[in-house]
Amino acid sequence: MRVDEIDELLSIRAAELYYEENKTQDEIGQALRLTRWKVGRLLAQAKQRGFIRIEILHPRARRLPIERRLREERGLADAIVVSTAGVHSPEELQERTAQAAADYLTALRPVPRTLGVSWGRTLFEISQHLRNGWATGVNVVQINGGVSLNRRPGTAAATAVGIAQKGGGSATLLPSPAILERLETKEAIEADRVVAGVIELARSADAYLFSAGAADHSSVHVESGYLSTADVDLLVQKGAVGDVVGRYIDSDGNIVDPALDARTVGLTLDELRGAPLAIAVMSGSTKHAVADAVVRSGLCTVLVTDEATALHLLDG
Amino acid sequence: MRVDEIDELLSIRAAELYYEENKTQDEIGQALRLTRWKVGRLLAQAKQRGFIRIEILHPRARRLPIERRLREERGLADAIVVSTAGVHSPEELQERTAQAAADYLTALRPVPRTLGVSWGRTLFEISQHLRNGWATGVNVVQINGGVSLNRRPGTAAATAVGIAQKGGGSATLLPSPAILERLETKEAIEADRVVAGVIELARSADAYLFSAGAADHSSVHVESGYLSTADVDLLVQKGAVGDVVGRYIDSDGNIVDPALDARTVGLTLDELRGAPLAIAVMSGSTKHAVADAVVRSGLCTVLVTDEATALHLLDG
DNA sequence: GCTCGCTCTGCTCATATGAGCAGTGATGCC
DNA sequence: GGCATCACTGCTCATATGAGCAGAGCGAGC
16 A cells, blocks of 8 residues: 555545544544644645535525636636536526526626616516615616517516616616517617617616527527527527527627628627626526627626536636 | 525625635635624534535545444444445445445454355455455354355355455355255255354354345345245245345344245354344445344444445434 | 513634644665 | 755644633513
């Protein structure tokens, strides 16, 4: 038995006594016939070699070292990473992430006077996790079109209104479909005084809060009837990994289909990229690819996500 | 938000900074605007409420608190429980347990002069994990019959011989089948001078080392041809949960089929129960029921097992 | 409205732990 | 064989942490 093998075993024995039996290093020293300094060094070694895993088991637990890596290695202004420890379903993950986003918004300083928001399942859940009085006097403005065409009408509006009401402010809705069938209609809608005014207000927002959708058949665009499953398949063929504020991007963050993009109402991606504070909230394995594109192409300054997605961004 | 809810969240934030960022309690106090004593109390609370999980990730890691519970709540003289953290296959679990048994034997004081052993997959693996010179002059004697009939001939012998050779001693084999077809044959064999002498030696052993088999078709008795799958099914119907030294017992540790037992060669269970040192080694979910019967009915004084089996014994 | 008792807070003091440092023994190199 | 090097050991000292305690704040009960 080699010496470092003996030391490895001793460090495990020491760790058992230290962490499971709450003995002092001195007591362990007596038990294993070592000096307390040797015990201290064995424990340090065990930690350093990764034999000791400390996990914080709580729905609200975050992974600060991963957040730091995201800031440092991906140049984000801030990152919130929720722990996946003990998560059993994608819904639970989504909820944790939405809760973390709500917490982040609530703690945000300075409080934004005008907050631009997108809509979708994630945004709706964030709105539900915000507490009454999370802010005082936050005005919310929709940054992309989204009057639902068929199913679940009004969730887009309910999201914006919910965030605004709980924040003691009012919501300004963008009264337009997400994607128009004809370019002329889209241009006409954008020329409309009310719509133009809302978009202008959206451009002036202090902060943006949005999610991204995966490019697959479960997309809200399919569910809402703006795109058919065939449309999505075509986009995927062209390299789409997902959409941000209704605009489909490839893995480099470039618009996949400029013609489709021209028929999409709302803030452009470059306007989003120019924002001083753009908070992207994405979780779940289906969003790994979009999340990567969003972060790489600088679409957000702040990322709220789960541990697995974060590690995907960092380690590929 | 209730006060204890705020405290819960604060304790999670504190735990993140303490365990993941290696901040001192004082630094955390400054960051969260708390006194360092409050931080200390929050951390203690987080531990106490079970939000902090510390795991030792190593094949040789043991679970000392569970071992203690087994000693105290099940009256065992000693218990060795290996961690299941990071185990991916039943084979790996079996290996860890065998390794632990080998370690236990090596560290055993006083060193037994005569060691009685059973045979089977577990025992064979233990023999392989023992190091040359694990003891000096240990004589090994088989405590139950087991000349394999068809497959893998000689593993029973190889086990005993291996343990003896590595321990600087010699092995005494029990030259008899495990189970005889007729009672008369069994009695004749036991009357044989050599066989009687081996059994007498087995009775005088200082310590016994044995495993138990589950009562299912994968049993070594089926594999070796002593029992048919139909025999096993019948035993299960009569309440058998497994076998110890070839003798099938129910969940209370009683012999299931006295007629079969009478045809089984080797130490009786009561002889085993009377031993001052009887080390049972069992691991894997298939052995939960037998392990329970063995421990409850006092067949062993020392138990070597895995975490999951141990928890099954303790919490049902 | 007052008092009793309880919990929680911020402290002092004792203890446990980590950083750094000089001596020691082993190892390899000439 | 002698010497330089280096990892490792056991220490001193500074710091971090936990135990225990007095006082403050708060609520229940009279």
